Amino acid sequence: MSALRKLLQRVSKGRHHLLQRPSLRWLGPLLDHPAYWALNRRKVARGVALGLATGLLPGPPKRLSTLLLAFCLKVNVPAALLATLYSNPLTILPLYFLAYSCGLLLLGDPTAGTMSQPPLWENQTLWQWSRQLLDWLLLLGWPLLLGLLVLGLLLSVSGYVLVMLGWRWAVVRNWKKRKAARGSC
Numbered sequence: 207m208s209a210l211r212k213l214l215q216r217v218s219k220g221r222h223h224l225l226q227r228p229s230l231r232w233l234g235p236l237l238d239h240p241a242y243w244a245l246n247r248r249k250v251a252r253g254v255a256l257g258l259a260t261g262l263l264p265g266p267p268k269r270l271s272t273l274l275l276a277f278c279l280k281v282n283v284p285a286a287l288l289a290t291l292y293s294n295p296l297t298i299l300p301l302y303f304l305a306y307s308c309g310l311l312l313l314g315d316p317t318a319g320t321m322s323q324p325p326l327w328e329n330q331t332l333w334q335w336s337r338q339l340l341d342w343l344l345l346l347g348w349p350l351l352l353g354l355l356v357l358g359l360l361l362s363v364s365g366y367v368l369v370m371l372g373w374r375w376a377v378v379r380n381w382k383k384r385k386a387a388r389g390s391c
Contacts, residue, residue, distance in 0.1 A: 241280040247373035253282035255366035257289025259358040262301060268293070289365065301357070306346060309353030 241249070253276060260272040268290050276286040293301055330338075 231291055242276065242283040244282060247370060249280075249282040250285045251366045251369035252279065253285030254289045254369045255362040257280055257286040258292070258365040259362035260286075261361070262305070262354050262358050263292040264298065273333040302350065302354075305353030305357045306350045307353065308356055309349030309351065312356065313349055322379070 227261065252358075256275055256279065257272055260268050260275065263271060269287060272286050272290050276283045
């Protein structure tokens with residue numbers, strides 16, 4: 207927990223230097239609100255939960271949506287943005303397959319755990335192939351959407367609980383160390 211706290215403190219202290227860049231100067235009044243940089247366990251835990259929930263969005267919109275939601279919910283912005291890093295080009299396909307499989311299980315589909323093959327481009331016009339691709343995506347749609355919502359919720363709740371418990375554990379450990387150093391019983 208202390209490593210996460212040190213990283214967040216370093217990012218928080220460097221925010222003034224970051225906000226002096228010409229491209230970000232106009233965001234200074236918005237980004238300099240103390241609630242977005244507060245290092246208490248509730249703000250950080252909520253930021254991690256938000257980042258884990260929005261981390262399943264594909265591509266660059268995940269960071270933008272995380273940033274906008276962090277502003278609306280007044281959570282720790284660096285924690286929220288750092289938590290989105292679990293989904294990257296190497297992990298996004300396994301995460302989406304897991305979400306699709308969860309969605310199939312929740313919808314009661316007996317073919318859970320399998321994914322149909324995408325349409326092949328064999329002796330077809332672009333129109334025919336794109337129509338088959340759209341049908342294939344619609345077939346994946348509901349299980350994938352439901353699975354992403356459930357997986358995002360599970361990751362978010364588990365991240366929140368882990369940060370709250372880890373923070374509490376670190377505080378109690380530090381209390382015990384200080385007590386032992388003073389020689390108190």
